[in-house]
Amino acid sequence: MESYVNAFIIGGLICVIGQLLMDGTKLTPSHVLVLFVTSGVILTALGLYEPLVKFGGSGATIPLPGFGYALAKGAFKGVKESGLIGAFTGGVQATSGGITAAIAFGYLMAIIFSPKTKP
């Protein structure tokens, strides 16, 4: 039960930060997403995102900084296991499932469905 509460709080708070950036500055949603992924990578590299994942679980891995977290962690693992080349292969290797799912499912859904007329 505790894991659900933690996921709710951490996930909610990350989204609030995004909302504040969108409302308070001139950043568009695209800017916020790019900023979040990059921050996820940097925070992970500095060792600051890992505690958040430990505490919040899916609350930290489902939002986009979590994508950056997986990328950076993969790059580290790659370097540890196979040296220099790992910096290039590790990140995408760790996130290949998500990226491929996004492309394959995204394409499939776009083919099957048509946009609804906006009310």
Next chain:
Amino acid sequence: MPKKNQSTQNKKYQEYVEKTSPKPTYMKNCTWAFFVGGLICTFGQFVHNQIESRMNLTHLEATNITTLIMVFLGALLTGLGLYDLIGKRAGAGSIVPITGFANSIVSPAMEFKREGFIFGVAARMFSLAGPVLVYGITSSVIVGLIYYVIGR
């Protein structure tokens, strides 16, 4: 001094605009973002816990499969036109989770279907997801290289 006069007038007008333009959106938007974003993550945690306990997988594998399922659901709900209904109110609460990433792929792809399957669907899929991948992957390579040089 007409110029100074004008600037004070501008300032007054700015103050007037700030005073009269609606303010409560901050609180309302953030509340929506918090609850919808929180709920999506809680659902993700539920999926994660189910997978981990039932399929006897490691934590990391369960995380990967959860991401897969969330991406699928985000894409499906966008196709059905339901995700944009949530997004109208939720703002960042629906954009920031990985389901929003799927939404950002399906939405323009559907919209530009009439431009063909190559330049319409396939190219437009990445109008927003592309930058995310470019910056995410590039920064992960940089971080990996730094780690290679100083970290090991």
